[in-house]
Amino acid sequence: MKQENAVPVAAMYIDGRFVPAQSGETFESVNPVNGELVALIPFGDERDARSAVDAAAAAFPTWSRLSAAARAKYIHRVADVLERRRGEIASVVTTEEGKPLHEAQGELQLSIDSLRWYAEEARRAYGSWIPDPVPSRRLLTQRQPVGVCGAIIPWNVPCAMIFRKAAPALAAGCTMVLKPAEATSYVSLKVAEVFAEADFPAGVMNFVTGKSSAIGSVFLTDARVRKISFTGSTEVGRLLLRGAADQIKRVSMELGGNAPVIIFDDCDLTATIQAVSALKFLNAGQACIGANRIYVQAGIYDEVSRRLSDHARQVKVGDGSQPGVAMGPLVDMRAVEKVEALVGDAVRKGAVVRAGGSRMQGEAYEKGSFYAPTVLSEVPLAARLHDEEIFGPVAALYSFDTEVQAVEMANNVPYGLSAYIFTENIDRAFRVGERLETGMVGINEIRVGAAEAPFGGVKMSGIGREGGREGLEEYLETKLLAIRVREQI
Ligand code: NAD
Numbered sequence: 436m437k438q439e440n441a442v443p444v445a446a447m448y449i450d451g452r453f454v455p456a457q458s459g460e461t462f463e464s465v466n467p468v469n470g471e472l473v474a475l476i477p478f479g480d481e482r483d484a485r486s487a488v489d490a491a492a493a494a495f496p497t498w499s500r501l502s503a504a505a506r507a508k509y510i511h512r513v514a515d516v517l518e519r520r521r522g523e524i525a526s527v528v529t530t531e532e533g534k535p536l537h538e539a540q541g542e543l544q545l546s547i548d549s550l551r552w553y554a555e556e557a558r559r560a561y562g563s564w565i566p567d568p569v570p571s572r573r574l575l576t577q578r579q580p581v582g583v584c585g586a587i588i589p590w591n592v593p594c595a596m597i598f599r600k601a602a603p604a605l606a607a608g609c610t611m612v613l614k615p616a617e618a619t620s621y622v623s624l625k626v627a628e629v630f631a632e633a634d635f636p637a638g639v640m641n642f643v644t645g646k647s648s649a650i651g652s653v654f655l656t657d658a659r660v661r662k663i664s665f666t667g668s669t670e671v672g673r674l675l676l677r678g679a680a681d682q683i684k685r686v687s688m689e690l691g692g693n694a695p696v697i698i699f700d701d702c703d704l705t706a707t708i709q710a711v712s713a714l715k716f717l718n719a720g721q722a723c724i725g726a727n728r729i730y731v732q733a734g735i736y737d738e739v740s741r742r743l744s745d746h747a748r749q750v751k752v753g754d755g756s757q758p759g760v761a762m763g764p765l766v767d768m769r770a771v772e773k774v775e776a777l778v779g780d781a782v783r784k785g786a787v788v789r790a791g792g793s794r795m796q797g798e799a800y801e802k803g804s805f806y807a808p809t810v811l812s813e814v815p816l817a818a819r820l821h822d823e824e825i826f827g828p829v830a831a832l833y834s835f836d837t838e839v840q841a842v843e844m845a846n847n848v849p850y851g852l853s854a855y856i857f858t859e860n861i862d863r864a865f866r867v868g869e870r871l872e873t874g875m876v877g878i879n880e881i882r883v884g885a886a887e888a889p890f891g892g893v894k895m896s897g898i899g900r901e902g903g904r905e906g907l908e909e910y911l912e913t914k915l916l917a918i919r920v921r922e923q924i
Pocket of ligand 1: 587588589590591592614615616617647648649650651652666667668669671672674688689690691692722723724824852891892896897
């Protein structure tokens with residue numbers, strides 16, 4: 436990496452080498468706290484994506500034929516370097532994405548966990564011996580890597596998202612070209628340094644930054660790319676699915692969420708308020724599993740509204756690199772404008788602002804994309820933010836009377852990533868949890884992710900799972916071997 440006027444000039448990582456874009460162009464990555472330049476990032480296009488696919492295709496035969504145990508050694512080495520550099524990379528996550536340092540450190544931990552867990556799990560990618568109806572034949576299955584994978588990730592989890600995809604893919608024997616979001620490309624290129632430092636074999640893991648549609652179109656049209664793993668909005672996911680249809684590529688789609696939170700009147704109210712507040716303001720509301728629609732049983736509605744608003748007013752907002760800051764800025768001003776528009780629409784339709792409801796005021800916030808932690812009550816179901824993903828720090832409260840009504844309201848959107856129930860009644864927890872149309876349900880619990888557990892959605896929230904055994908399956912094919920055996924000895 437070169438330094439120009441103290442601003443780092445980052446490089447892409449292709450075939451084990453750090454290279455600029457073939458066009459020579461760069462774009463700016465900025466800190467959302469103050470608009471300061473973080474780094475200059477190569478503005479790659481089709482040519483760079485193509486040479487990364489060349490490298491990944493060339494590396495595939497050797498990498499895929501290594502034993503799973505040998506691949507595991509390389510992957511553990513990446514985890515070792517990441518552990519050593521976790522503080523430095525967490526601080527780049529905070530600087531480029533805006534989340535508080537403790538959240539960034541959580542991302543680093545999930546990254547390391549994913550590497551270590553998949554390094555070992557791929558050693559258990561067993562095939563099977565199938566009882567055969569034909570005496571002179573034996574049927575065996577073998578698990579094989581899918582091939583070269585193209586990965587596209589969003590900006591809101593810029594480090595862990597790399598490893599949620601790369602760890603299972605590499606452990607399975609696939610090679611990968613990864614394209615980060617523009618806003619957080621620098622994090623990816625720092626992670627590329629980790630692969631280089633770990634002496635990872637050239638071409639197995641490649642990072643290309645720049646023009647998303649150009650890089651995406653290489654993933655879609657180059658027949659050597661056998662799989663696309665995408666995390667991002669449903670809109671872009673749909674576009675990629677259409678494109679992937681031409682060559683019948685395998686896909687994993689981790690798309691938008693619109694999570695319902697159902698608070699029953701028999702919940703532990705203090706613990707619930709704390710949990711819902713933490714979930715809502717996590718990453719300034721920019722989380723796919725974030726609380727989008729908060730349904731509160733009528734008897735405790737006013738109290739929940741009051742206590743959640745008190746919490747919201749106490750959230751310390753600021754530069755996430757500073758101690759005690761619980762919530763940083765939104766990723767950019769466009770995100771602030773979108774949240775403003777959604778809140779404006781809800782208020783025009785009758786919602787009442789109980790806390791926040793505007794950009795943060797004051798000198799400390801002038802140069803950044805800050806929006807205040809907000810609570811809206813009496814939100815009408817017709818408000819846009821009921822049906823759309825808010826992706827901002829706005830808690831929208833709705834009221835319900837019965838369990839049946841809550842389930843109907845929760846399921847009445849086309850998304851189905853995560854849902855949350857707060858109740859002390861175990862029967863109700865199962866009854867409602869089993870009826871919610873989502874890939875994940877938190878019951879008195881907001882943490883639904885772990886390296887060991889399958890994460891993903893149903894309906895328009897996606898196809899496939901990341902994490903757990905299911906996450907490895909996404910990168911494996913099953914091959915049948917049918918073998919003729921002569922009966923006579
Ligand atoms: P986005 O869809 O705008 O962008 C995601 C990625 O796609 C970025 O890298 C972007 O550059 C790239 N991209 C955009 N247009 C493209 C194209 N034409 N071809 C190829 N690539 C293209 O989403 P975002 O704003 O970065 O992220 C927020 C979204 O991600 C939210 O909807 C959120 O719910 C979702 N998300 C989902 C999960 C999950 O696990 N389900 C996790 C995190 C975020």
